[in-house]
Amino acid sequence: MQPQPLLGPLENIPVVQIAAGYCYLLALAFQPSGMSVYSVGCGLGGKLGHGSKTDEKYPRRIEQLTALNLNPTVIAAGAWHAAVVGKDGRVCTWGWGRNGYVYTHTSWDQNGLNRLIFRPQLTTIFGP
Numbered sequence: 001m002q003p004q005p006l007l008g009p010l011e012n013i014p015v016v017q018i019a020a021g022y023c024y025l026l027a028l029a030f031q032p033s034g035m036s037v038y039s040v041g042c043g044l045g046g047k048l049g050h051g052s053k054t055d056e057k058y059p060r061r062i063e064q065l066t067a068l069n070l071n072p073t074v075i076a077a078g079a080w081h082a083a084v085v086g087k088d089g090r091v092c093t094w095g096w097g098r099n100g101y102v103y104t105h106t107s108w109d110q111n112g113l114n115r116l117i118f119r120p121q122l123t124t125i126f127g128p
């Protein structure tokens with residue numbers, strides 16, 4: 001098997017960092033408008049950050065980070081969760097929140113159980 005380039009939206013965009021989780025990949029890409037995060041692979045548990053559990057065959061930009069006005073600088077991928085650190089030090093997390101892996105002020109339900117976070121949300125413990 002030979003390595004293959006990523007096709008689709010990232011085909012001609014410089015990627016400065018990648019992070020691999022369980023059957024998915026995050027890519028931090030440089031664009032004229034600033035840095036963007038793309039995800040591709042298995043969407044189970046909401047770990048792709050697009051608001052659903054849908055798999056993505058081609059890299060797709062995580063639009064919620066733009067809506068949060070977060071200029072991403074570092075990405076991290078766990079098995080079922082992901083995180084992004086912004087230029088200003090804010091941290092966004094999403095995915096399956098088992099055992100507190102994804103901590104936001106809304107990551108626990110009324111029974112104290114973890115829930116899925118389908119779109120990136122700012123954490124309440126790491127930000128400024």
